[in-house]
Amino acid sequence: MDWLGPEEWQAVALSLRVSLWATVASLPLGILAAYALARWSFPGKQLLNGLVHLPLILPPVVTGYLLLLTFGTQGPVGGPLSELGIVFAFRWTGAALAAGVMAFPLMVRAIRLSIEAVDPRLEQASATLGASPPWVFVTVTLPLILPGVVAGAILAFAKAMGEFGATITFVSNIPGETRTIPSAIYAFLQVPGGEDAATRLVLVSVGVAMGALLLSEWIARRVAARVGGA
Amino acid sequence: MDWLGPEEWQAVALSLRVSLWATVASLPLGILAAYALARWSFPGKQLLNGLVHLPLILPPVVTGYLLLLTFGTQGPVGGPLSELGIVFAFRWTGAALAAGVMAFPLMVRAIRLSIEAVDPRLEQASATLGASPPWVFVTVTLPLILPGVVAGAILAFAKAMGEFGATITFVSNIPGETRTIPSAIYAFLQVPGGEDAATRLVLVSVGVAMGALLLSEWIARRVAARVGGA
Amino acid sequence: DRITVFAAASLTNAMAEIEAGFEATTGHEVAVSLAGSSALARQIQQGAPADIFISANPGWMDALESDGLLETGTRVDLLRNSLVLIAHGPEAAPVEIGAGLDLAGLLGERRLAMALVEAVPAGIYGKAALESLGLWESVAPRVAQADNVRAALALVATGEAPYGIVYATDAVAEEDVTVIGTFPAASHPPIVYPAADLANRDVAAEAAFLDYLRGPEARAAFERQGFIVVAD
Amino acid sequence: MTLEVRIRHSFGGFTLDAAFDAPAGVTVLFGRSGSGKTTIVNAVAGLLRPEGGRIAVDGRVLTDTEARVWLPPHRRRLGTIFQEGRLLPHLTVRQNLRYGAWFAPRDARREDMGRIVEMLGIGHLLDRRPGALSGGEKQRVAIGRALLSAPAAILADEPLAALDEARKAEILPYFERLRDEVAVPILYVSHAASEVARLATTVVALEAGRVVAQGPAAEVLGDPGVTPLGPREVGAVLETRVVAHHADGLTELSAGGVQLFLPRIARAEGARARVRIAAHEVLLSRGAPAGLSALNILPGTVREVRPGDGPGAIVALDTPAGRVLARVTRRSVAALSLAPGVPVHAVVKSVSVAPEDVGAR
Amino acid sequence: MTLEVRIRHSFGGFTLDAAFDAPAGVTVLFGRSGSGKTTIVNAVAGLLRPEGGRIAVDGRVLTDTEARVWLPPHRRRLGTIFQEGRLLPHLTVRQNLRYGAWFAPRDARREDMGRIVEMLGIGHLLDRRPGALSGGEKQRVAIGRALLSAPAAILADEPLAALDEARKAEILPYFERLRDEVAVPILYVSHAASEVARLATTVVALEAGRVVAQGPAAEVLGDPGVTPLGPREVGAVLETRVVAHHADGLTELSAGGVQLFLPRIARAEGARARVRIAAHEVLLSRGAPAGLSALNILPGTVREVRPGDGPGAIVALDTPAGRVLARVTRRSVAALSLAPGVPVHAVVKSVSVAPEDVGAR
Numbered sequence A, B: 001m002d003w004l005g006p007e008e009w010q011a012v013a014l015s016l017r018v019s020l021w022a023t024v025a026s027l028p029l030g031i032l033a034a035y036a037l038a039r040w041s042f043p044g045k046q047l048l049n050g051l052v053h054l055p056l057i058l059p060p061v062v063t064g065y066l067l068l069l070t071f072g073t074q075g076p077v078g079g080p081l082s083e084l085g086i087v088f089a090f091r092w093t094g095a096a097l098a099a100g101v102m103a104f105p106l107m108v109r110a111i112r113l114s115i116e117a118v119d120p121r122l123e124q125a126s127a128t129l130g131a132s133p134p135w136v137f138v139t140v141t142l143p144l145i146l147p148g149v150v151a152g153a154i155l156a157f158a159k160a161m162g163e164f165g166a167t168i169t170f171v172s173n174i175p176g177e178t179r180t181i182p183s184a185i186y187a188f189l190q191v192p193g194g195e196d197a198a199t200r201l202v203l204v205s206v207g208v209a210m211g212a213l214l215l216s217e218w219i220a221r222r223v224a225a226r227v228g229g230a
Numbered sequence C: 001d002r003i004t005v006f007a008a009a010s011l012t013n014a015m016a017e018i019e020a021g022f023e024a025t026t027g028h029e030v031a032v033s034l035a036g037s038s039a040l041a042r043q044i045q046q047g048a049p050a051d052i053f054i055s056a057n058p059g060w061m062d063a064l065e066s067d068g069l070l071e072t073g074t075r076v077d078l079l080r081n082s083l084v085l086i087a088h089g090p091e092a093a094p095v096e097i098g099a100g101l102d103l104a105g106l107l108g109e110r111r112l113a114m115a116l117v118e119a120v121p122a123g124i125y126g127k128a129a130l131e132s133l134g135l136w137e138s139v140a141p142r143v144a145q146a147d148n149v150r151a152a153l154a155l156v157a158t159g160e161a162p163y164g165i166v167y168a169t170d171a172v173a174e175e176d177v178t179v180i181g182t183f184p185a186a187s188h189p190p191i192v193y194p195a196a197d198l199a200n201r202d203v204a205a206e207a208a209f210l211d212y213l214r215g216p217e218a219r220a221a222f223e224r225q226g227f228i229v230v231a232d
Numbered sequence D, E: 001m002t003l004e005v006r007i008r009h010s011f012g013g014f015t016l017d018a019a020f021d022a023p024a025g026v027t028v029l030f031g032r033s034g035s036g037k038t039t040i041v042n043a044v045a046g047l048l049r050p051e052g053g054r055i056a057v058d059g060r061v062l063t064d065t066e067a068r069v070w071l072p073p074h075r076r077r078l079g080t081i082f083q084e085g086r087l088l089p090h091l092t093v094r095q096n097l098r099y100g101a102w103f104a105p106r107d108a109r110r111e112d113m114g115r116i117v118e119m120l121g122i123g124h125l126l127d128r129r130p131g132a133l134s135g136g137e138k139q140r141v142a143i144g145r146a147l148l149s150a151p152a153a154i155l156a157d158e159p160l161a162a163l164d165e166a167r168k169a170e171i172l173p174y175f176e177r178l179r180d181e182v183a184v185p186i187l188y189v190s191h192a193a194s195e196v197a198r199l200a201t202t203v204v205a206l207e208a209g210r211v212v213a214q215g216p217a218a219e220v221l222g223d224p225g226v227t228p229l230g231p232r233e234v235g236a237v238l239e240t241r242v243v244a245h246h247a248d249g250l251t252e253l254s255a256g257g258v259q260l261f262l263p264r265i266a267r268a269e270g271a272r273a274r275v276r277i278a279a280h281e282v283l284l285s286r287g288a289p290a291g292l293s294a295l296n297i298l299p300g301t302v303r304e305v306r307p308g309d310g311p312g313a314i315v316a317l318d319t320p321a322g323r324v325l326a327r328v329t330r331r332s333v334a335a336l337s338l339a340p341g342v343p344v345h346a347v348v349k350s351v352s353v354a355p356e357d358v359g360a361r
């Protein structure tokens, strides 16, 4: 299609890649954190809880700045990692990290609520049939929380598609590397006459996210129908 | 305390007010939307679903701009409302509106997940005892989803405490009226050497939100204990 | 060679033209990262792989210079801008900007849109101008501060605020606002966009790009956007 | 007051097509697991919209698929006791019990909470939540909750299955009282013969979604050809009158002039009582037996001999007390030359009339 | 193999303090609603950590609060059938049935799925999910699931309460086979006398959290002083041998030389069979009765007469077949002058030995 320029298509493709990776890579951690918060009690649980929510509370610029300080090539985490060849700073991986961090609280909350709604008596029944706790999780808990996991993933994906403040602050706005749709929109909005291009990008972004949303609803309905009967 | 100046205290107080109102005022609507999405089927349901998620997908600046176009005194909604004396533009109420809109998807998702986890057979039992649908909702559904409502409210509150992009775009930054903590932090971060002042505000913001978080956890635990037994 | 340019977001349009022209004439590749000057400067402090920095205000360039992050002798003042008073609507009457302007009277109960007056360059310059004209005291309570000058413009364009102070460059393309006066250059510190080569890397393309910025093609591009190019 | 039920509904492989009337009193619906009992209860309660059919209470139409009438559950006022309890987990037992009363019409006849709590033995549970109750305790609270909701009719889906015999024996009389004192129809799902015999005014037998027998309890239960619960559960019902309570704990009844002795029943002298005599507990004797520990001997004549599939046969006798059924082996039929018209004595141990099988009438 | 159970636990107002041994075979745990049966099952299954006590299977310690041993449920391998089914809602019936097998040790003795499916009558349900099953169907699947998990012992919490009589009668033999063929202890919670009598090797009676009687089934059930399920449920158990199956559908048994006739039982000639004769179904006669439809007459001598609280008495007889209990009225005791040493005949209708009361041995 020619109503988007090549740079804009690049931003769309990049946003998709960043959001997908942010979602997929944070999902296992999100499930783990949600499970820990819902079911375990351990010292520092409330600390973990707070930490998970932090990106929601902080203005995105602050989160981005903290990421820059921590995961930048000079940072206490980014430094050692860059020695190992893992670089986030000013790479699309960094954009994915920022988007993942910003979306994490949403993902964890959704999954946690689902876990809390699982009847523990079903998990007990599974244990009496010989399933060890990891197997109980995989064969009972996980299938039962699937709607919550899907909801959490879609929230995270949508959030990642829209994430801007932390991303631009952390990894800047480099075309083809870190210029996601929201960053491109931002740049267009900073100059006279950029509104049309911005609007086009907004439409693409909304279209993609809505598609993902519909897909997730469909998945959730399928899962619910399976559990409900027939 | 004298480590925060009077203007900063003003920002803290304002942020609290804005976030509380954003949360409290959107709660009924959030519950309604969540219920409609979880339980009803009606034409345009997926449209509503998309609309609810929109603030998550759009860059906050865009959301703020759309709010300005819609709820500004010249806007199609804001205009008539301002005739009635309800003004959002440049008022703290507008900041609350922006924060509420931005937090809405998070609130709705959390509540919706809880509603989907309620066993409809309990609601049926209540109906056979003579409770009409509104009463079923008030006496059965609502108490059972309380943990989800609390989770949704706390997510919304935390988001509102951190909301910046849409707020400043919609109602700008007027000390004492719309200058919330995130706006103040943003301003400090724009100038070289503003990090210290920003850090102090970040700490206040985090403190407040963590307090709210702990409170919500405590409430959720109490509710869970009541439903679980004893 | 491929170079990365960190440029203030207000240069978006001009940089697009310059990037294309520079790549066509020299064969070097350029990537331009557009964001707020403060974000870009902080990233440079944290080791961003930027080769050229064009800031929307001297303050952040000073900060980088004192951190020793600039290639000595490469800093130049590239562009200038002017501040204008704008009003909502296509046909507002011009006013005389000076100590006698009753700006507070014009505003009444309504708001004057500006960028953040303590933090964002356009706001800082605007506040300075109003102070030097003796108008600040009277309008300060009516100022609505946006997070950047474009947002301030939007407030006036939508009619939410009747008047605003923005850069001349921002006002040109907006149909719903009228420039009703330009602030005298003497009323505020000079509005300068400095540019510099950063010290992290040394490739030929950097110098070539700085030269190109001051060349005729770039000048034309900047002027098309309403900037005043600083003569050497 | 009558509950008219006509339902057609199908789920995948299962098709329900049942029609019956439940007059005032208890209509016991029985049938094997999976025969469609709960489906019927759900349709009557308004929790399932049947594909076709009509349900009405005393002319008030609850569901009529042709006339497109469908009353929502909360406007049906049917006190429903579910197979799985369904207590509201966030309310205490007391609040669960009071729940229905909140929504009852002002002028509804109300049960006394204290009395029902005592009858169900749940006084010590009132402040607990359902999570802390045993299986049987939950079901008792569910029964109380339905009774206390001032219902226009009661639907009970195997309400006593989770209870022990002693508790069942305590609660059954209450359903009896309900049947006798209140004119509301009670639709009662059960597969326990003693409950059927004791409570049923009307009996509806269901098999794979179809009604295979229905009618007044005495008629259906006294017909040797109808063995809806299996031949072991056949038994006739006699109408008796209480004559006297004796000092040794026995109650003397008179059934058409024949004396019967039962362990004491809680009914005033002169009152009527319905006694079920299970066919498999009746012994037949050609001569008048003597020196037996059985106190009840009813002289009669064989009316019909109906051999079953197995080694048994059901013998219907006409006695002055009414129709009596006896289940004996075919070998005994031969040995005693039992045939229509043969005079014979039915021997019933007093104690073999189970306490649950004595109902007030 | 023995399951040793010693548990102390309390919830608010309720205290459980029970100790018993469940040897190989079926140990039936019974008691009224709320007496603590489910609490014991949960503690044995590892779903409840009792405050104190020790639980071991064949020396393998599952729980020992003093030694701080506590094995998690999945390492106990106890096939547990819950009072409320607890099927996994997201799996089909087939997957639920196979679930336990996934985790069973490679070398575990496996039941044949096809056979169990047929026995439970759930073949047509295999592709459904639990949401689309009736109450009884769910419970049948739950039974199958536990049996198919190759368990080291079985815990069954009222597994048959939701089933109709016919289905119960079909499933009971399987528990019997399990008891007889497999050396695993089965802890079986029930309040149905017929199940207790038929299955129990050992009986443990619970009252308000305390064990009030325990011992081998024949001993506890044959003792006229122990009436844990109420006097109506007393009954002695006779050890018999199958003599012949007759053409008219009766099976001839011999108990200590005395001939007994029962409706056909599915046991080879020569096999041993345990027959329970409910005390309330036994008639006593001073003389040798003649012309009666009852086929089974056991001559004997009164050993003990135990008057009850009500109008009844339990008479224990010594007969060549073994101890027989009869429940008669005190009026009959007087009329027949029953006292220790008096010769008497016990009359039992063949059909009054309920099919459920015949167990393999």
Ligand SMILES: Nc1ncnc2c1ncn2[C@@H]1O[C@H](COP(=O)(O)OP(=O)(O)OP(=O)(O)O)[C@@H](O)[C@H]1O
Pocket: B229, B230, D131, D132, D133, D134, D135, D136, D137, D162, E011, E012, E014, E031, E032, E033, E034, E035, E036, E037, E038, E039, E040, E083
């Ligand atoms: N979580 C709990 N908190 C408090 N009391 C409890 C809890 N669970 C059970 N109880 C009480 O403990 C007692 C024993 O309960 P349990 O479930 O073991 O009874 P049960 O013998 O299985 O009864 P039923 O035959 O009705 O299933 C009951 O009085 C019950 O109210």
Ligand SMILES: Nc1ncnc2c1ncn2[C@@H]1O[C@H](COP(=O)(O)OP(=O)(O)OP(=O)(O)O)[C@@H](O)[C@H]1O
Pocket: A229, A230, D011, D012, D014, D031, D032, D033, D034, D035, D036, D037, D038, D039, D040, D083, E131, E132, E133, E134, E135, E136, E137, E162
């Ligand atoms: N949602 C459903 N989808 C498909 N089949 C269903 C559904 N609900 C019930 N059935 C089937 O309909 C039949 C009747 O079920 P119902 O629950 O009415 O039986 P029931 O007579 O109450 O049995 P029980 O005594 O076991 O409770 C059963 O065969 C069951 O499998």
Ligand SMILES: [Mg+2]
Pocket: D037, D038, D039, D083, D157, E134, E135, E136
């Ligand atoms: Mg049912």
Ligand SMILES: [Mg+2]
Pocket: D134, D135, D136, E037, E038, E039, E083, E157
């Ligand atoms: Mg129990």
